[in-house]
Amino acid sequence: MVGSGRVLTWAGSAPRTLTRSARRTAGTPAAAPAAVPQELAALTDHTALDREIAVEQRHLDRVYARLAELRRAAARAERDGYRLAKVGNFGALVERDAMVFHAAQRRHVLDAEHEGLVFGRLDLREGPVLHVGRLGVRDDDAETLVVDWRAPAAEPFYRATPAAPLGVVRRRTIQSSGERVTRIEDDLLDPVAAPAEMTVVGDGALLATLSKATGRGMRDIVATIQREQDEAIRSPASGVTIVSGGPGTGKTAVALHRAAYLLYADRSRYAGGGILVVGPSTVFVEYIASVLPSLGEETATLRSLGTLFLGLTSTRTDPPEVAAVKGSLRMRRVLERAVRDAVPDGPTELRLLYRGELLRLGAEELTGIRDRALSRGARRNEVRRAGFDGVFAALWAQARRLRVGRLPEQRSFEDEIADRPEFREFLKAWWPRLHPRHVLGWLARPERLRAYAGGVLSRVEIRLLTEAWRSLDTEGLTIADIALLDELDALLGKPMKPARARRDPFQLAGGVRELSTFGDRQRAAREAARQRPEDYREYAHVVVDEAQDVSPMQWRMIGRRGRLASWTVVGDPAQSAWTGDPAELTRARDQALGRRPRHHFTLTTNYRNSAEIFAVAAAEIRRLDPELALPTAVRSTGVEPVQRVVPAAELAEATVAEVTTLLDQVAGTVGVITPVPRRAEVAGWLGERGGARLQVVTSLQAKGMEYDGVLLVAPGEIRADPGSGVRTLYVALSRATQRLTTLEPAD
Numbered sequence: 001m002v003g004s005g006r007v008l009t010w011a012g013s014a015p016r017t018l019t020r021s022a023r024r025t026a027g028t029p030a031a032a033p034a035a036v037p038q039e040l041a042a043l044t045d046h047t048a049l050d051r052e053i054a055v056e057q058r059h060l061d062r063v064y065a066r067l068a069e070l071r072r073a074a075a076r077a078e079r080d081g082y083r084l085a086k087v088g089n090f091g092a093l094v095e096r097d098a099m100v101f102h103a104a105q106r107r108h109v110l111d112a113e114h115e116g117l118v119f120g121r122l123d124l125r126e127g128p129v130l131h132v133g134r135l136g137v138r139d140d141d142a143e144t145l146v147v148d149w150r151a152p153a154a155e156p157f158y159r160a161t162p163a164a165p166l167g168v169v170r171r172r173t174i175q176s177s178g179e180r181v182t183r184i185e186d187d188l189l190d191p192v193a194a195p196a197e198m199t200v201v202g203d204g205a206l207l208a209t210l211s212k213a214t215g216r217g218m219r220d221i222v223a224t225i226q227r228e229q230d231e232a233i234r235s236p237a238s239g240v241t242i243v244s245g246g247p248g249t250g251k252t253a254v255a256l257h258r259a260a261y262l263l264y265a266d267r268s269r270y271a272g273g274g275i276l277v278v279g280p281s282t283v284f285v286e287y288i289a290s291v292l293p294s295l296g297e298e299t300a301t302l303r304s305l306g307t308l309f310l311g312l313t314s315t316r317t318d319p320p321e322v323a324a325v326k327g328s329l330r331m332r333r334v335l336e337r338a339v340r341d342a343v344p345d346g347p348t349e350l351r352l353l354y355r356g357e358l359l360r361l362g363a364e365e366l367t368g369i370r371d372r373a374l375s376r377g378a379r380r381n382e383v384r385r386a387g388f389d390g391v392f393a394a395l396w397a398q399a400r401r402l403r404v405g406r407l408p409e410q411r412s413f414e415d416e417i418a419d420r421p422e423f424r425e426f427l428k429a430w431w432p433r434l435h436p437r438h439v440l441g442w443l444a445r446p447e448r449l450r451a452y453a454g455g456v457l458s459r460v461e462i463r464l465l466t467e468a469w470r471s472l473d474t475e476g477l478t479i480a481d482i483a484l485l486d487e488l489d490a491l492l493g494k495p496m497k498p499a500r501a502r503r504d505p506f507q508l509a510g511g512v513r514e515l516s517t518f519g520d521r522q523r524a525a526r527e528a529a530r531q532r533p534e535d536y537r538e539y540a541h542v543v544v545d546e547a548q549d550v551s552p553m554q555w556r557m558i559g560r561r562g563r564l565a566s567w568t569v570v571g572d573p574a575q576s577a578w579t580g581d582p583a584e585l586t587r588a589r590d591q592a593l594g595r596r597p598r599h600h601f602t603l604t605t606n607y608r609n610s611a612e613i614f615a616v617a618a619a620e621i622r623r624l625d626p627e628l629a630l631p632t633a634v635r636s637t638g639v640e641p642v643q644r645v646v647p648a649a650e651l652a653e654a655t656v657a658e659v660t661t662l663l664d665q666v667a668g669t670v671g672v673i674t675p676v677p678r679r680a681e682v683a684g685w686l687g688e689r690g691g692a693r694l695q696v697v698t699s700l701q702a703k704g705m706e707y708d709g710v711l712l713v714a715p716g717e718i719r720a721d722p723g724s725g726v727r728t729l730y731v732a733l734s735r736a737t738q739r740l741t742t743l744e745p746a747d
């Protein structure tokens with residue numbers, strides 16, 4: 001494994017029985033395969049490979065036979081268990097629990113995890129051989145057939161290196177298709193302890209995996225997690241785990257595997273409370289959506305920053321300079337002023353004829369009543385009643401001052417007025433129940449924005465917002481607007497509703513555990529996730545991906561959902577498009593994460609890009625910071641990126657031609673990355689070409705994405721943005737696994 005050093009490098013997948021001299025090569029760290037030494041190449045022996053595959057096949061056959069048995073036993077045990085439960089006492093319930101749990105757990109997970117069930121083997125200095133897989137399986141005499149990848153016993157599979165073999169002599173990665181072993185890849189970690197007959201085969205599992213074509217969705221990396229990644233995945237459950245590293249270092253993969261690890265380590269806490277995974281865009285969330293289900297975990301909630309608030313979906317991005325204003329903490333002050341203001345076009349006075357006298361409240365009095373009701377941080381939707389009471393009190397005082405004849409008791413006076421439809425209409429129009437979207441609409445009125453933002457935002461910033469919100473009604477919300485809506489929601493508050501107790505799906509009343517099987521628990525966790533209200537905020541764990549692009553206002557939005565949570569935060573500052581105040585960003589982030597202890601991890605190897613592609617991306621970011629520590633790309637393909645300049649008039653034609661070439665050259669996906677304003681135009685040029693293999697995204701949507709081939713259209717326009725152009729271009733240049741072409745239009 002990378003970082004642990006390749007032990008032997010083989011031509012093709014030919015196996016080799018170790019010789020003394022070969023063993024001595026173990027422990028030489030090398031990120032990419034070296035040339036095959038002559039002396040070793042001579043030892044190529046296909047029979048040895050077949051023999052090793054046959055050994056693993058025998059084990060796999062045992063595992064699947066045992067699983068079939070367990071499934072049958074589980075069905076039987078469940079039937080018997082339910083019969084027992086009919087006895088109806090607590091003891092019977094507990095017995096049923098014990099009876100069916102283990103077998104049903106295996107049965108359920110087997111259904112989800114059939115493919116690639118066993119993927120690893122450890123030959124240890126001492127003790128029996130261990131096989132590692134997607135779930136744990138024991139034989140009927142309690143012998144361990146497979147260890148769950150998340151169990152402590154599996155740790156050496158990910159952590160052992162030649163320098164610190166942790167008792168592992170040989171680590172083997174096993175690939176299979178259905179129930180058949182198709183390939184094995186070995187690392188010899190402790191050659192001195194290796195018995196003479198030990199065989200070591202393969203090119204190394206990691207490189208074999210990385211060379212596979214990219215699909216539309218991200219894959220899990222459970223079979224090839226690297227040591228530094230494993231340390232982050234298994235870091236303590238509490239507090240905040242912060243993972244940083246350059247492009248392609250597996251930050252997203254680590255974050256998702258960590259979520260699966262936490263669900264394994266403490267299922268009732270994390271499945272019950274819920275895990276929220278936040279990514280930058282809907283395109284990205286779709287891309288990562290299959291990873292957790294492929295690990296047998298379906299209960300996490302995946303959201304993009306544009307879909308975190310009350311079922312709204314926004315995919316539009318603002319230009320960086322506008323996003324910087326909308327994301328600034330100063331917007332809080334602007335929004336606070338807005339929520340205290342009078343409703344636009346609402347009534348400015350109240351006139352009521354009461355027993356021949358005119359009762360009148362003017363604008364000033366009404367404002368005074370509103371201000372008093374809203375004092376001390378009261379939330380507008382929650383204190384409507386106080387506002388109404390203020391109006392009643394003012395009218396009553398006036399009626400008394402005017403000595404209205406036959407004035408009844410105050411209570412009857414109020415009842416009489418409250419019965420009047422025109423009065424009720426007034427109250428509704430004067431103090432309506434407000435949705436955050438209403439108030440955002442007020443901000444889109446230039447005169448109101450100027451009033452709210454005066455002294456808080458600069459004139460330039462106010463102009464930027466005015467321009468941006470001019471199209472609010474026609475083009476809809478942007479991703480940055482969603483955090484403003486969430487802030488407004490917090491400021492406005494909710495109208496009071498009677499509290500409804502939440503049922504804990506993991507417990508029966510009286511503390512008796514109702515749900516006894518793993519299947520039941522999984523279903524209950526899914527059910528709990530479904531039952532969560534739209535604005536659920538009590539997540540047990542929050543994962544923030546591409547954290548470098550979360551604005552201060554967005555940190556506040558996410559923070560509201562993670563007050564009770566532990567956190568995993570992954571990102572790379574060098575890829576940030578944030579051009580606002582960095583101090584604000586730190587402040588908002590620290591506030592969201594609170595004082596929980598922090599655990600920092602840095603990933604240093606780029607698994608995505610070929611070395612040739614990453615060299616181009618690295619040169620771009622070095623324009624900003626020549627000293628920046630960058631990851632090392634592990635694979636070299638020998639294919640240099642293509643950089644073309646074409647006359648602007650020929651850009652469409654060249655785009656179509658280059659995309660066609662890339663679709664031919666790579667087996668997997670092709671991404672076309674464009675400057676934000678050009679996406680629709682470029683997508684139009686390409687039409688239906690490439691089908692599901694082709695995706696056209698903006699440079700901002702490209703965050704976190706990965707394609708086998710990338711065509712980058714007009715990179716110079718992306719770079720030209722003075723705030724974050726170079727960083728955004730760095731992101732775009734680091735999306736490809738195999739081929740990268742850039743097309744620059746020339747004037």
Ligand SMILES: Nc1ncnc2c1ncn2[C@@H]1O[C@H](COP(=O)(O)OP(=O)(O)OP(=O)(O)O)[C@@H](O)[C@H]1O
Nearest residue numbers: 221224225226247248249250251252253607608704
């Ligand atoms: N240990 C591993 N084994 C196999 N593949 C891996 C491993 N680690 C990462 N990868 C692959 O490398 C690619 C990049 O991983 P990922 O997207 O998680 O990186 P990232 O650090 O989040 O990148 P970026 O910051 O550029 O968005 C993915 O295809 C992932 O599956």
